[in-house]
Amino acid sequence: MKSVTIGTAGHVDHGKTALVKALTGIDTDRLKEEKERGISIELGFAYLDLPSGIRAGIVDVPGHERFIKNMLAGVGGIDLVLLVIAADEGVMPQTREHLDIIQLLGVERGVVALTKVDLVDAEWLGLVLGEVREYLAGTVLAAAPVIPVSAVTGEGLGELIAALDRAVQEVQERPAGGPVRLPIDRVFTVAGFGTVVTGTLVSGTVNEGDTLTVLPQGITGRVRSLQVHKQKARSARAGQRVAVNLAGVEREAVQRGNVLATPGAFRTSHRLDARVFLLPAARPLKNRARVRFHLGTAEVMGRAVLLDRDELAPGASAYAQLLLEEPVVADRQDRFVLRSFSPLETIGGGVVLDPAAERHKRFRPEVLDRLRTLESGSPAEKVLQQLGAAEAPREVSFLAAATGMPPEEVTRQVQELAAAGRVKVLPVENQLFVLDARFYDKLKQRIGEILNAYHREFPLREGYPKEELRSRLFPDVPARVFQTLLQALADDGLVELRGQAVALAGFGRVLPPATERLLAQLAALYREARFQPPGWKEAAARLKIPPEEAGEYLAYLLRNNTLVKIDGDLIFHAAALREAQDIVVAVLRRQGEISVAEVRDLLKTSRKFALPLLEYFDQKRVTRRVGDKRVLLKK
The missing domain is CATH 2.40.30.10 (Translation factors)
Known part of the structure; x- marks a missing residue:
C-alpha cells in the first residue's frame, strides 16, 4: 500500500488544527499552552483513511510567524500540501510565506481548503474564492482544487476528502529500497x-x-x-x-x-554546494551573508558564499557554497529553505548539488562547469565528471554516491562508456572499478617513465616492487585493485609482471655488454671453485666490482638460479651443487650412509663447506640425518 504524508500550511488561526480534527477525529494540539492559546506551537500528527484504502499521515504545522522554524521541521518530508485559508480573512502573510516554503521545497501537488465558510455569506465567499484563485495563479497550486469547508458544520468535508484522495493517488511513492x-x-x-x-x-x-x-x-x-x-x-x-x-x-x-x-550510508558535512534561489520579495543577498539553513528537520546557522557574483538579486538564482556552523546530513537533490538572520523571514531556498563539498575559490570556471554538470548534466556526463576529477580507480558504489544515481544505472553508464572507449573498467571480484580513459592513458605514460628511470638506475633488478609502486601511485587503493590495474597494463603490452615486481615489457632480455661480461666472470669464478667457493665480497673484489654495485650483481645471479645461497653468506654455483648432490647420492646408494668427514674427502673440500652442504641436502629432503651420519631419504 502506498505511503503518503500530507502537510498542512496556512496563516495562524485559519483553522488548520480544527480541520484536521474534523477530518480525522484526532486533536493534534497536544501541549497545554496550545490549548490555552488556541494556536499550534509545535508539530501535530494524525492520519486519515481515504476512500481508496490509502492511509495518509498528516503533519499539522503551526501558522504563527514566530513558529515558522517549527513549521519547516514538519514540511520537509511531506508529499502533498493541504493549504488552509480562512474564508473570513483570505490570503494573509503566513499564507504567502508558507506557500513560498512549499514551492522552495519542491512540493508539486496540493489541495486548498477554504475554511470557516459558516462565518461568511455567499457574496463574500465568492469574492474570497476569486482572490484565492488570483493569488494561486503562477504557483504550484494554480490548478489545485479549492474546496469551501466548515470544520464546525461539516460542510464540504466529503468533497475535501475526495479531492485529497485523488491528489494522493497522483503522488509518486518514495523509494522503499536504499538506505534508511x-x-x-x-x-x-x-x-x-x-x-x-x-x-x-x-x-x-x-x-x-x-x-x-x-x-x-x-x-x-x-x-x-x-x-x-x-x-x-x-x-x-x-x-x-x-x-x-x-x-x-x-x-x-x-x-x-x-x-x-543506515550506518555508513550518509556523511555529515559543514559545507554544501547548491543552486540557491532568492524569492522575488526578498532583499538582495550579499556574498557571505549570514543565513538560517533549514533542511529536513534541522535548522543551522551558516553563510552563503556566492561562487559567480558578489550579490544575488531578488528573483534570481546562483551557484553557492553554504558554510554551516554545525554539521548536517544531506543528499544530492535535497531541497532546503533559507531564512535571513535578522529579521526572521524566509528569503529563498535551493537544491543540494554536492552534500560534502570541498572548499572552492570563487569565480573559477572549472568549479562552475562542475556544478552545472551536477545540476543538469546527463548520467554519462556526471559519471565522466567524477572520473575526470579522480586520480585513482573509482568503484561503482562510489560513483553512485557521488552522482546521486542508483548503482545499477551507474553500471549501465559505465558499460556504455567502456564500449565507446571513454573509460577503462577493472573487474575485481564482484566489483567494478573505473578510470577515465584519458587518465588511463596518462597513467600508462607516467608508469612507463617511472619504470624506465628505475631500470636505468637498477638494470640488474627484476623490476619495480609492486607494493612500492602502489604506495607511490595509489596508496589508498587496495592491493587487489592495483594488481588488476597492472594486469590491464600487461594486457596492453606496456609491462610484464614478474612475481612481486613489474617491469617494462622486454626489459632485461638484453643487458649491456660490460654487464654481461662481469656476470659471466662471476659465474665462471664460482663454477671453477666448485666445492670451495669464495665469499661474495672476495669475489666482487677480485673482479673490481664497486661495493655499492656488488649486491645488485648477486641478486641478479641468485634470481636467475646461476648461484644458490645455502647458508648465510655461503654461495655455490648451481651446477656445483648438482654435482655435489650426485656424488653424495651415488655413495649413499652403494653403502647406505655417509659422514661429514667422508663428504669432505669425497669433494676434496673442508668441513666448513661439507657440513652446510649436507644440511642443505637435508633441507631439500634429499638426505636425512641419523646420529652423526646421513642416509638417503626414502620417498
Whole structure:
C-alpha cells in the first residue's frame, strides 16, 4: 500500500488544527499552552483513511510567524500540501510565506481548503474564492482544487476528502529500497521502553532489530519496536510517519534536527554546494551573508558564499557554497529553505548539488562547469565528471554516491562508456572499478617513465616492487585493485609482471655488454671453485666490482638460479651443487650412509663447506640425518 504524508500550511488561526480534527477525529494540539492559546506551537500528527484504502499521515504545522522554524521541521518530508485559508480573512502573510516554503521545497501537488465558510455569506465567499484563485495563479497550486469547508458544520468535508484522495493517488511513492533516512522531529521517553524518536521516513525500510545510527553524533542504537500511525508495526517504509523506540540511545543525546540512518550510508558535512534561489520579495543577498539553513528537520546557522557574483538579486538564482556552523546530513537533490538572520523571514531556498563539498575559490570556471554538470548534466556526463576529477580507480558504489544515481544505472553508464572507449573498467571480484580513459592513458605514460628511470638506475633488478609502486601511485587503493590495474597494463603490452615486481615489457632480455661480461666472470669464478667457493665480497673484489654495485650483481645471479645461497653468506654455483648432490647420492646408494668427514674427502673440500652442504641436502629432503651420519631419504 502506498505511503503518503500530507502537510498542512496556512496563516495562524485559519483553522488548520480544527480541520484536521474534523477530518480525522484526532486533536493534534497536544501541549497545554496550545490549548490555552488556541494556536499550534509545535508539530501535530494524525492520519486519515481515504476512500481508496490509502492511509495518509498528516503533519499539522503551526501558522504563527514566530513558529515558522517549527513549521519547516514538519514540511520537509511531506508529499502533498493541504493549504488552509480562512474564508473570513483570505490570503494573509503566513499564507504567502508558507506557500513560498512549499514551492522552495519542491512540493508539486496540493489541495486548498477554504475554511470557516459558516462565518461568511455567499457574496463574500465568492469574492474570497476569486482572490484565492488570483493569488494561486503562477504557483504550484494554480490548478489545485479549492474546496469551501466548515470544520464546525461539516460542510464540504466529503468533497475535501475526495479531492485529497485523488491528489494522493497522483503522488509518486518514495523509494522503499536504499538506505534508511529519518529526519527526527520529536524525541521523548516512554516509561519502561526508553528513547523514542519520530519523523517521516524519507527513504528505505526500517525493521525491528535493525541497527541504525543517529547523525551527526554517530550514536548507534537498535530498533526495539516501531509504530506507524500509533499502531505497532514490524517494519516501516519510506513515506510513512514512524515512531522508533531505540535501545542503547539516551534521550539527552538526541534532538530534533538529527537524522536516523543506515550506518555508513550518509556523511555529515559543514559545507554544501547548491543552486540557491532568492524569492522575488526578498532583499538582495550579499556574498557571505549570514543565513538560517533549514533542511529536513534541522535548522543551522551558516553563510552563503556566492561562487559567480558578489550579490544575488531578488528573483534570481546562483551557484553557492553554504558554510554551516554545525554539521548536517544531506543528499544530492535535497531541497532546503533559507531564512535571513535578522529579521526572521524566509528569503529563498535551493537544491543540494554536492552534500560534502570541498572548499572552492570563487569565480573559477572549472568549479562552475562542475556544478552545472551536477545540476543538469546527463548520467554519462556526471559519471565522466567524477572520473575526470579522480586520480585513482573509482568503484561503482562510489560513483553512485557521488552522482546521486542508483548503482545499477551507474553500471549501465559505465558499460556504455567502456564500449565507446571513454573509460577503462577493472573487474575485481564482484566489483567494478573505473578510470577515465584519458587518465588511463596518462597513467600508462607516467608508469612507463617511472619504470624506465628505475631500470636505468637498477638494470640488474627484476623490476619495480609492486607494493612500492602502489604506495607511490595509489596508496589508498587496495592491493587487489592495483594488481588488476597492472594486469590491464600487461594486457596492453606496456609491462610484464614478474612475481612481486613489474617491469617494462622486454626489459632485461638484453643487458649491456660490460654487464654481461662481469656476470659471466662471476659465474665462471664460482663454477671453477666448485666445492670451495669464495665469499661474495672476495669475489666482487677480485673482479673490481664497486661495493655499492656488488649486491645488485648477486641478486641478479641468485634470481636467475646461476648461484644458490645455502647458508648465510655461503654461495655455490648451481651446477656445483648438482654435482655435489650426485656424488653424495651415488655413495649413499652403494653403502647406505655417509659422514661429514667422508663428504669432505669425497669433494676434496673442508668441513666448513661439507657440513652446510649436507644440511642443505637435508633441507631439500634429499638426505636425512641419523646420529652423526646421513642416509638417503626414502620417498
